Amino acid sequence: MNQNQRRGRGWFSNLQRSPSGSNSESPNQQNQGITSISANSKGRSSYIKRPLKGWSSMGVVEGSGSRNSQDASIVDTCDERSRPSPMGRSPGTTLSNFAVRHNVCAPVDDTSSMPFEVCSVTTIGPFEIAQDIVMLHSSSDSSENEITQPMKTSPWKEYSLNMRVKTQTRILHHGKLHHGQDEVSLHESPEHCTDRIPQARKASPKRESSCSDHVVGKTQTITTFDICPKKHSTVVLKRSLLETNKEKRKDIERSMQGHVILRPGMVLLRNFITHADQINIVKKCRELGVGHGGFYQPGYSDGAKLSLQMMCLGKSWDPQTKSYEESRCIDGAKPPTIPDTFKKLVGEAIHASHAIIRGSTFFSRKSSIRNPADAIPWMEPDVCIVNFYAQSGKLGLHQDVDESQESLKNGLPVVSFSIGDSAEFLYGDDRDADKAEKVELKSGDVLVFGGKSRLIFHGVPSIVKDSAPRFLADEADLRPGRLNLTFRKY
Ligand SMILES: O=C(O)CCC(=O)C(=O)O
Ligand SMILES: [Fe+2]
Numbered sequence: 125m126n127q128n129q130r131r132g133r134g135w136f137s138n139l140q141r142s143p144s145g146s147n148s149e150s151p152n153q154q155n156q157g158i159t160s161i162s163a164n165s166k167g168r169s170s171y172i173k174r175p176l177k178g179w180s181s182m183g184v185v186e187g188s189g190s191r192n193s194q195d196a197s198i199v200d201t202c203d204e205r206s207r208p209s210p211m212g213r214s215p216g217t218t219l220s221n222f223a224v225r226h227n228v229c230a231p232v233d234d235t236s237s238m239p240f241e242v243c244s245v246t247t248i249g250p251f252e253i254a255q256d257i258v259m260l261h262s263s264s265d266s267s268e269n270e271i272t273q274p275m276k277t278s279p280w281k282e283y284s285l286n287m288r289v290k291t292q293t294r295i296l297h298h299g300k301l302h303h304g305q306d307e308v309s310l311h312e313s314p315e316h317c318t319d320r321i322p323q324a325r326k327a328s329p330k331r332e333s334s335c336s337d338h339v340v341g342k343t344q345t346i347t348t349f350d351i352c353p354k355k356h357s358t359v360v361l362k363r364s365l366l367e368t369n370k371e372k373r374k375d376i377e378r379s380m381q382g383h384v385i386l387r388p389g390m391v392l393l394r395n396f397i398t399h400a401d402q403i404n405i406v407k408k409c410r411e412l413g414v415g416h417g418g419f420y421q422p423g424y425s426d427g428a429k430l431s432l433q434m435m436c437l438g439k440s441w442d443p444q445t446k447s448y449e450e451s452r453c454i455d456g457a458k459p460p461t462i463p464d465t466f467k468k469l470v471g472e473a474i475h476a477s478h479a480i481i482r483g484s485t486f487f488s489r490k491s492s493i494r495n496p497a498d499a500i501p502w503m504e505p506d507v508c509i510v511n512f513y514a515q516s517g518k519l520g521l522h523q524d525v526d527e528s529q530e531s532l533k534n535g536l537p538v539v540s541f542s543i544g545d546s547a548e549f550l551y552g553d554d555r556d557a558d559k560a561e562k563v564e565l566k567s568g569d570v571l572v573f574g575g576k577s578r579l580i581f582h583g584v585p586s587i588v589k590d591s592a593p594r595f596l597a598d599e600a601d602l603r604p605g606r607l608n609l610t611f612r613k614y
């Protein structure tokens with residue numbers, strides 16, 4: 125895996141939804157010369173074959189990372205934090221015309237001076253997005269591989285729009301669409317595009333290398349997010365004994381389901397965190413979360429936001445720079461330290477995962493693993509990223525690769541606590557939601573992934589609404605949603 129492929133948790137952001145939910149297309153955007161989109165034999169990528177007549181590539185590459193390899197376009201999408209393009213924030217736009225805008229909407233006199241040789245649209249997973257583009261650009265020059273029908277009906281669509289500049293592929297945009305509900309709207313008319321030409325022709329911005337470059341002396345005032353807002357009503361309805369017992373029974377059943385080795389180096393400890401500890405964690409996160417360096421909605425310098433609230437403990441991780449810093453880029457706040465009680469639980473979880481491995485078939489005489497710590501090395505965290513997902517929150521498939529080379533090389537595990545509503549959790553070797561395994565992470569579960577699984581792709585496509593155990597709302601005021609803490613060693 126090269127350096128470029130190893131950078132950063134890639135996140136999906138919410139894309140703007142069109143108010144009408146329709147793909148509006150202005151007449152002069154139809155049939156403008158993108159002739160076909162085809163899939164390669166693996167069905168993973170599709171290409172826009174020629175630029176539009178009279179219009180040339182604009183090369184709007186804001187927020188994209190340049191790549192050294194032409195092949196990088198598919199694989200590397202994973203380590204770009206996906207973000208809506210600046211286009212995504214223009215009202216009344218459609219996805220299809222996003223492609224138009226990026227690839228073909230700037231008028232030029234001399235097409236031979238076009239800086240871009242090829243444009244591609246990479247779809248990861250289902251092809252509906254490519255089909256959308258085909259539909260909207262009404263292909264005339266169809267190839268046999270042309271995508272005319274959605275191949276899958278999976279609810280998720282992921283895509284990247286890439287532009288190849290000489291030998292480099294730039295990712296213009298990466299995103300994820302929710303089929304049926306979220307109509308993405310990224311259309312912008314060519315007239316608008318021309319306004320952007322001078323800016324678009326500037327050299328592509330370099331990724332900021334450090335927080336100080338990124339902030340350039342400016343700080344923002346951050347409004348912290350309260351994960352446990354006080355209830356409006358002072359009347360607290362007591363739960364019936366029946367309901368309480370039902371929850372306890374469910375809890376016992378769950379703990380009896382036991383712990384699972386999901387794959388070598390990856391252990392799920394079901395219901396590992398006691399109710400009392402869950403409540404303490406929520407309360408502590410709430411206390412830290414409303415203070416300096418507390419929860420905020422992270423994002424990028426272009427204004428795009430992640431679909432969650434985040435607080436860092438120990439060191440501050442920044443989505444824009446994809447690096448850990450001693451203080452937070454946006455406001456200079458020093459992250460709170462990781463409470464000792466949290467660290468103790470992390471240690472217990474790693475011990476428990478060793479016990480599971482020791483007793484498992486993975487750890488047999490035939491196995492090359494002689495010591496469970498070879499499968500999941502010991503780790504004392506100095507960083508914790510605390511995420512709070514509202515019920516609509518999500519996080520795209522990504523790898524956690526911003527920790528030190530030492531930490532990654534040794535496969536020091538990520539230890540992840542889940543509290544509150546359950547999450548659908550995807551994991552696998554590729555950044556491909558269709559190929560990924562799925563497991564539901566419930567309140568109290570701890571997931572440990574290290575060793576051979578340290579660099580798995582993982583993500584949270586959705587939160588299971590109203591699945592949190594009642595005691596969290598009753599006794600800790602946790603709002604609907606999911607609290608997740610991932611501990612790492614930088
Ligand atoms: O919420 C989760 O379970 C995963 C969080 C995660 O992958 C991350 O914060 O890097
Ligand atoms: Fe992660």
